[in-house]
Amino acid sequence: MHIHTTKIGEEPDLDPLIREYQGFRAEIVHLMDRTYTNDLFRNAYQTKLAYLITESAFDLIVNYGFEDLKPVYNKYSEMDIETAIQLQKDKFKITDPAFLLESENNAEVAEDAEFHQLPEEEQQKIKAEQREERIAAQIRAAKLHAEQQKTSRSVRAVYMDLVKSFHPDLETDDAEKVRKTDIMQQVTQAYQENNLLKLLKLQIELERIDQDKLENLTKNQLNYYNKMLKQQVEELEAEKEAVQKRIAAVCGLPYQHANSRTTVIVKFNTNVNELKTEIKNIKNVLKNWKVPSQLKAYLKTYQIPNEEFPEDDD
Template identity: 65%
Template sequence: MTNTAPLLRIGKSTSDLNKRQKEFNLLCEKIAKLDEQIPELENARDEIIRRIPIDLNPLVMEYQGIRVDIIHLMDRTYEADLYRKIYLTKLSYLITEGAFELIANYGFDELKPVYNKYSEIDIEKALLLASQQPEKVTDPAFLLEEDNPIVAEFPENFHEWDDAEQQRYKEERRAEKIQARIQKAKQQLDQQKTTKSVRTVYMDLVKAFHPDRESDEAEKVRKTEIMQRVTLAYQQNDLMTLLKLQIEFDQIGEEHLEKLTKNQLNYYNKVLSQQIADLEAKKEVVQKEISALCGLPYQHINSYITAVVKFNSNVNEMKSEIKNIKLVYKQWKTPSVLKAYLKTYQIPNEVHSDDDED
């Protein structure tokens, strides 16, 4: 929820403030901005996660389905024996590489017989070998930390499941990974140590509002609600909110902030700086989550609009890619057009020789 409380600051004008007072005001402004920005980014992240299976995944699968059609087209072209050996070798390579990726990553098991036709290794053995070699996962939902690649782990019989079961398992894994990352970030923030200055303000509020010795039931309820807010702010090491609560409930006046001593301001500014660091870390976690989901560098993600516009752009780009690959598929149905592509294509790590081509 966005923080709508008045901005905490010392004095009405900056002209009469000393260096530490100006720093206090600047730190409070930064915290207020982060308190608004983080929920906005969290909303963007949640919106993108909600929309991926609705707006993006169907397009991705449509695109991959056309790739399957192209593999079958290449298979038929190979069997027609229209090209010289060098072109057929390239076709065979493209068929096995494309078929394996579509089987392993998207569950198109219909391509297994095609793969086996052109590969020296049976598809089941190839999948087993691949599963024994840890690889960086390319699914955006798993890429929540750049520095810690996550290994894809699937049950042994995963490739024996039907498409619906595989898709459901992948979506469950995706949700679990996202929630685990979010929970880890929250735990890290919760473990931040409170400081002496925060505890001092907290104890002043506890003395004033602890409900246990209150005989009036209505007042007891009021103080209990206040203490819940106080305790939450204390647990979050949130000095600014604690000071706001003191002002809100007339424990101190705003003029009290103007009378803070040099040492008190030093303590407060140090705590507020740490609070900013904590909030910046929390913001960065959310930024990186969004970056993994939509591909925008996390440093550029500072608003809901920026994140959602980028995701919308990804959806539109996917639609454009579908149009392009449909055109390629249509063109490659003409053997001479496919041959022209094969002429310029080079198998990775193979020496190219023009003498072998006509």
Template identity: 35%
Template sequence: MAKKPAAPKPQLVHIPTTSADNPALSKAQKEFNRLTKRISKLEKDVAEFREAATRLRQRVQNEYRPLQARHNEVRADLVRMLDRAHDTYKLTKGERTKIVSLLLDGCYDLLQKGHPDLQPIFDKYEEPETPEEAAAADAQTAEMMKQLFSRQFGIEFDADADVSTPEKFQAYLHQKMATEQAAYEQQEAERAERRASRKKSPRQQAAEEKKQAEEQNITQAVRTLYRDLVKALHPDLEPDETEKARKTELMKQVTTAYEANELLTLLRLQLELQRIDQTHLENLAEDQLRYYNKLLKEQARELDEAMFREQEILSGFTGKPYYYTPTPAAMDYDYARQKAQLEQKIRQLAAEVLAFEHDPAALKAFLKTYKVPKAGPGPVFLEF
């Protein structure tokens, strides 16, 4: 099968380091080269990370999810086997207590994972909760949630706040956050009003005017590039249909880059279309370079943010901090490791279920090593 042709590399945009007229680069020229090189690398990194993340999601859906379903099927077999053993094997009271713990503490989540048929088994061993126990559990949960939101969001709960149920907790939280947000907005409005009422000093006024002038010059620099490219590419002026289609696609790229203030993309297109050459870049005035460098810094910053967003999105999918899989290679390694672990877990559990089914002594030996988890806040999920 023929290999897919590699995507063309973007045009290199840099100022030559040596020439007869310019043997040494200025500080602004060196900054320009550094920024264009950095942006090119960031663009490549973001694109490769996004492709790898998409590939990972596809592999999880096509390979890992079926393995998880198979794992839960084997766990369901374990539940049925333990239920039969509880009723038919000659077991001690302690061993039966451990089986009940294995069922309720370790496998109850199977009801929400495609095995609602196990409900009668769990009902068989679950003791009904008394009103006092339910109230105590609700109070404990409410206290834990209060501590969590106090630590993470700095929310102070009133001593008499009624958060005894999830509904009451959510309602109180929304009211509290809305009150604090309103207070914050009021403070910001007052600060803005005070700032606006202050008379600017001549120095501050001059600095503000200089900043506005620079922003206008930066905008004009990008607009000049855009107009030059539009003049060269306007598809309505092209009689050849093939060339017209090519120019239409390039115009889309130009418009997208212009709207996003992507100076480097516009410069690449100018080089590609031979609207400028490296000598043109070398002879840019220092003021022009300074405007270009400001735009390039902003473009690099946006790409840094884009990479972080991609990592955060992937983190939400995997449930792991973004620094666990910062590169495509790290993604592939982590996925292969987790898949191998799950496959091994399935093989081991299936073998244990088979052994317990045919050999009560094997089950007894396993129960001897099993310790009933201590009661604590929240559910307990055991790994099988």
């Protein structure tokens, strides 16, 4: 399942559900930390606990801001958390262990019965590939979102031209200063709205170019306006693509399917319902694992990916 935090229209926000779910994950990390020295846990069991603690704590610290888990991570890891975070940044790769629920981060194969018949190593490989793809999608969406927040180059270009011509501080005549102050208020508002057409309209009006005289604009002026408008179209297309990609990332949809409002809403609501189910399941996990023998029963069948450990003597 894809768990993200962006809002879709007026649909329910995933943020509170995500915070609740990750909060339960953090509680489980603390629970495993407290029970690590229990007499029931020896050798392989403690190795598995240490792995689950560090993997989960790292994900919660890096991706969800659970700073209080840093000492817990350092307690069980050979590498301190700050070094691990730096290495993660260098590799541009985030690990999401998803160790509690088999259905978590596994939407693509959850309905495929053959998946559960695959060897454990192959299942882990498939899950890892899916996690990496989702992380890459999140990174792409974040970059596009950051780019969208920047004021378009074309708007800034026209804005700066108008500022040079009509800034009131450059005017000595009081009446003209008042007029230019009003003009700059309009210009600034259009600039803040990232509205190129409004800026161009102001530029034409303020330069006293009426409709009848538009035909007499110089070639350079026409080229200038055409260039600005073409650039604005390109930027709007990029903005549209960015929004569509963010929606696709939020809902776990292929990019080409994120242009249908009905499809997006149905998928988003499905994600909400699935997350509510996972919250219910993880609450049961937390309740059960408070009994050390039940946590041990889970650890007995759990295998660290790509590693094998002998059974602990009971």
